[in-house]
Amino acid sequence: MPRAKPTTSTKKAAVLAALADPELAKLPDRALDRLFGTSVGFTSRVRKSLTSAKPDPVKSAAATRANALRYPAWEPTDHAQPTRSDAAFRVLGGAEPWGVEHADALDWLRQLPERAASLTLFSPPYEGQRGYDMGFRLKGQAWVDWLRPIVTEAARVTAGLVLVTVSGPVRDHEYSPVVEWLAADLTRRDGLACGPSPYAWVKPNAMPGSGSENYHRRAWEPIYAFCLPDRLPLAWSDPLAFGEAPVKGTKRGQRMTRRKSSGARPLDSKYTAPAIANPGNVLSCKVGGGNLGHPLAHENEAPMPLSLAERFVRWYCPPSGIVCDPFIGSGTTAHAAILHGRRFVGCDIRASQVELARRRLGDFSADRPQP
Ligand SMILES: C[S@@+](CC[C@H](N)C(=O)[O-])C[C@H]1O[C@@H](n2cnc3c(N)ncnc32)[C@H](O)[C@@H]1O
Numbered sequence: 001m002p003r004a005k006p007t008t009s010t011k012k013a014a015v016l017a018a019l020a021d022p023e024l025a026k027l028p029d030r031a032l033d034r035l036f037g038t039s040v041g042f043t044s045r046v047r048k049s050l051t052s053a054k055p056d057p058v059k060s061a062a063a064t065r066a067n068a069l070r071y072p073a074w075e076p077t078d079h080a081q082p083t084r085s086d087a088a089f090r091v092l093g094g095a096e097p098w099g100v101e102h103a104d105a106l107d108w109l110r111q112l113p114e115r116a117a118s119l120t121l122f123s124p125p126y127e128g129q130r131g132y133d134m135g136f137r138l139k140g141q142a143w144v145d146w147l148r149p150i151v152t153e154a155a156r157v158t159a160g161l162v163l164v165t166v167s168g169p170v171r172d173h174e175y176s177p178v179v180e181w182l183a184a185d186l187t188r189r190d191g192l193a194c195g196p197s198p199y200a201w202v203k204p205n206a207m208p209g210s211g212s213e214n215y216h217r218r219a220w221e222p223i224y225a226f227c228l229p230d231r232l233p234l235a236w237s238d239p240l241a242f243g244e245a246p247v248k249g250t251k252r253g254q255r256m257t258r259r260k261s262s263g264a265r266p267l268d269s270k271y272t273a274p275a276i277a278n279p280g281n282v283l284s285c286k287v288g289g290g291n292l293g294h295p296l297a298h299e300n301e302a303p304m305p306l307s308l309a310e311r312f313v314r315w316y317c318p319p320s321g322i323v324c325d326p327f328i329g330s331g332t333t334a335h336a337a338i339l340h341g342r343r344f345v346g347c348d349i350r351a352s353q354v355e356l357a358r359r360r361l362g363d364f365s366a367d368r369p370q371p
Pocket of ligand 1: 103104105122123125132297302303305326327328330332333347348349350353
């Protein structure tokens with residue numbers, strides 16, 4: 001039976017395989033053309049296409065990992081010009097209760113003095129999920145390297161914790177562990193400490209998803225707490241603000257036991273359950289329409305529920321202290337701060353969001369001129 005004539009694509013596959021071999025790749029292009037019976041210039045064109053090809057992040061898991069290290073640095077197209085943080089300084093000086101500015105998070109944080117805020121709480125753009133109308137497209141280590149200086153700078157300007165709400169995406173069944181990379185880099189390379197607990201924000205009404213095989217409904221997100229090590233133990237915290245009467249340990253038969261080295265578990269006679277127990281580190285907060293705490297929240301692409309922000313404000317920002325959010329979006333964290341008698345400073349890189357947050361906060365202080 002006559003052999004089938006090699007097609008251009010089988011020839012290309014053969015040349016590609018040869019170029020992947022370190023020894024064969026050293027041969028001149030003409031020699032490879034002769035070897036594979038391709039026309040003069042064929043190998044050279046294939047070689048060129050390899051170097052000019054754009055990385056494809058989803059072609060394979062291996063490609064994704066390799067590409068993560070190669071993504072170019074990103075500069076937003078409508079990058080806000082660094083502003084002097086006048087509004088923030090008016091809040092720090094006690095002249096205003098809140099100030100929201102149009103600025104890049106890192107530029108803006110760099111202008112604030114050490115320990116300016118009591119608590120920083122934010123949700124940044126997630127890795128590879130939304131472009132925010134400005135082509136945000138950082139992935140992998142490039143995303144981590146963009147966020148690291150922002151978190152470390154936030155830690156400098158914060159007297160307490162920096163809480164970061166963010167999760168990694170799943171593509172082609174592969175979870176991208178960028179949040180774990182971020183936590184590792186911040187604690188091992190940048191010298192930050194982790195705060196009292198990573199939290200799990202559970203979304204009892206999370207979107208049902210596509211229903212396709214092997215995917216899970218994305219029903220929780222991590223929230224990491226970072227800070228400079230000298231901020232611990234925290235000068236102020238009130239976790240009992242959301243405490244509840246304990247359900248265990250109050251009745252006979254539910255008393256605490258303490259396991260001895262012998263394995264025996266005698267009742268702990270010293271233990272008496274507190275009237276109010278510390279709340280757990282799993283926080284259940286609904287998302288979506290009617291659950292965000294303000295109708296204007298829907299004008300941001302990824303708003304946080306007000307109920308989530310309220311917890312952290314009441315847990316970790318002392319009354320009349322200052323909450324900071326360098327990715328303010330629709331102003332949820334500011335809303336929570338004002339609602340609970342705290343002050344607020346924040347910024348967003350998009351003018352649309354600065355205007356949105358000011359409109360939202362204006363609802364609470366209609367009698368006051370907006371900063
Ligand atoms: C996840 S949203 C924040 C949503 C907000 N927590 C809320 O409840 O509405 C992220 C925000 O970060 C802003 N942003 C993106 N890059 C930024 C940067 N370099 N500096 C400041 N803000 C930025 C986006 O414009 C967007 O509004």
